[in-house]
Amino acid sequence: MTTSQTKDAKQVRELIERWAEAVRRKDMEGILRHHSPDFVMFDVPPPLQCSGIEAYRDTWPLFFGASPERPVFDIVDLKVTAGADVAFAIALMRCIVVKKTESSDLDFRLTICFQKIAGQWTFMHEHHSIPAVD
Numbered sequence: 324m325t326t327s328q329t330k331d332a333k334q335v336r337e338l339i340e341r342w343a344e345a346v347r348r349k350d351m352e353g354i355l356r357h358h359s360p361d362f363v364m365f366d367v368p369p370p371l372q373c374s375g376i377e378a379y380r381d382t383w384p385l386f387f388g389a390s391p392e393r394p395v396f397d398i399v400d401l402k403v404t405a406g407a408d409v410a411f412a413i414a415l416m417r418c419i420v421v422k423k424t425e426s427s428d429l430d431f432r433l434t435i436c437f438q439k440i441a442g443q444w445t446f447m448h449e450h451h452s453i454p455a456v457d
Contacts, residue, residue: 331405335437335444339401339412342446346396349387355380358446359438365450367431386418391426395419399430410437410444416451429453 338357345353355376364373366382373379387394399415414433419426436448 327407328405331407331410331439331444332403335403335405335410335412336401338437338444338446339403339414339435340398343396343398346386347394349394351380351383354383357444359440362446363448365448365452367451367453389420389422391419391421405437408439410439411435412437 342354342357345351345356358376358379360376361374362376362379364379364382365371366373368385373382390396395418397417399417401412401414403412404410412433412435414435416431416433418429418431420429430453432452434448434450435446437444438447439445
């Protein structure tokens with residue numbers, strides 16, 4: 324890995340960590356910061372796909388409504404690969420889902436794709452998934 328790739332991977336990692344912290348604070352401005360207007364997400368709950376930053380914004384009330392007062396949104400394991408203008412990250416994540424009076428851990432997988440636009444790493448795509456259960 325070159326010095327430039329190492330620096331870019333570090334920048335992407337820091338963006339992801341700040342994004343996750345914004346989720347825990349329910350800071351919508353922080354969550355959306357550095358996301359493309361054309362952002363696309365594949366999520367666990369419907370809809371199958373959301374396209375555009377406004378559609379992405381609209382998915383967060385469902386998450387916050389199913390979370391404890393201070394959402395749990397932990398990065399368990401994160402790996403970042405960065406090229407000159409494209410990067411991706413894969414992560415194992417943990418959140419807590421509240422149903423009525425019970426809560427349970429939800430482990431999920433996360434893939435995020437980035438593009439460097441005007442010198443700034445930009446979130447282009449997120450894909451959240453959970454293992455299929457028989």
